[in-house]
Amino acid sequence: MSTRISRLLIVALFSACAATGALAAATGKTKAKSPAKPAASAAPALVWRGDYATARGVVEDVGKAWEKSGKGRIEIQPFNTASGLDAVAHGTADIAGSARGSAGGTESDLVFLPVAYDALVMITHPSNQVSNLTIAQLHQIYFGKITNWKEVGGKDAPINLYAVASPGDGVEYSLRRLIFGRGNQPVAAPRLYVNTAKLEEAVTLDPNALGVTTLSGVASNSKVKMVSVDGTRPSVATVTSGSYLLYTPLYLVTNKNNPKAAQIEAFMEFIKTDAVKALARQHQLVPYTDAPALAEQDNARRAKILAENGIKMPVEDPASVSGAAHQ
Known part of the structure; x- marks a missing residue:
């Protein structure tokens, strides 16, 4: 798992769950005697696989809350989008x-449920001006077509x-x-990584780096610098209002x-409950149902x-690109 997940949030929200788990490990007998766990242990685990954006922003904390409720267990396998969609298919x-x-094709038979909005964030090294x-x-x-930072107001150095x-x-x-x-669309990016977590790690080491990740992934990461777009900084507020376009x-x-x-x-x-929406907000996400105007304004944006x-x-097939068609 990524070590940059917000530890403070997890401690605050799930300390009771952690204490229960610690007691079970210490006694070695609690699981068999606890009246709250049989239903969860009897059901097979649900296997989740996909990109780090949803793992860090939604699934890890939600999985713990789901297990704490006694409803079941989630086995989380974060890697990337393609591997998750292929595994579900x-x-x-x-x-x-x-x-x-x-994206259509074989994915047309899958059901896409939108759960939150996240900002697509351009990141660079903190030393980049x-x-x-x-x-x-x-x-x-x-x-x-732009390959040097001096072309966008920076120092004379290549944009990596x-x-x-x-x-x-x-x-x-x-x-x-x-x-x-x-x-x-093919792009001029010779430095390739398996997922956004690895990309973020690379950016921390390169003063000339530029890459895209998510607000939920780097909002608390002081080792990277978030770049504003068209003068607007990515945040929960600017995503909710639609003023941050990406x-x-x-x-x-x-x-x-x-x-x-x-x-x-x-x-x-369970994902639609108020408790889960609160978890999303604490990870710099906007619950999907909190901002209906964003879906309505998507084409104009x-x-x-x-x-x-x-x-x-x-011209696109709405069913192939819009989560609203799959709710």
Whole structure:
């Protein structure tokens, strides 16, 4: 698991759960005698696999709360979006985490449930003097037309662009869909990593680095610097208002043919509770139902971003890109 997950939040919210677990480990007998655990232990664990954005922002704390409630157990396997969607499609995982909607094709048979909004955050090294980039500059950087920090107000040094290797990664796909109009757009990023957690680690070591991750992943990470976009800093408030344009829904993805369908449905209902929404907010996320205007304004937002880059709004199948179609 990433060591940068907010320890203070976990301690504050789940100290009672931790104390119970410690007592069980110490006695070696509590599990068999406890009246609260049989239902959870009798049910098979739900296997979750997907990107680090949803793992850190939603699933880890929610999994602990789910287990504490006695409803079951979640086995969490954070890696990346593509691995999670593939595992759910082939039945080796029950739930996937994704920072993007369906890309169509084989993913059309999966059910995408939007649970929260997260900001797509451009990060660099704290020593980098550049604090803001425009949408147009990001487009040019990813296209390889801007290659030096001095071209965007920084020092005379190359822009070392970092990206996640998988073309279907949720964070990368969502950013490219916003600034290029299609999520599978090739970009000039020679430094590739398996997931956003590894990308973030690399950025901490490179004064000339630039890469994209999520607000929930780096809000408390002082080893990286968040870059404002078009003069607006990423935050819960600016995502909720829509003034920060680079945001994406986070999805939990399931397969309707899974034999654990009833158990999965119960977990999905649990996700909608006020307690889980509170967990999301504490991880710098906006619960999906807290900001209905963001879904309503999505086409206008995307058209505005693409217009700044001289790109016409593409015609898309709404069912392949919108979580609203899968709620």
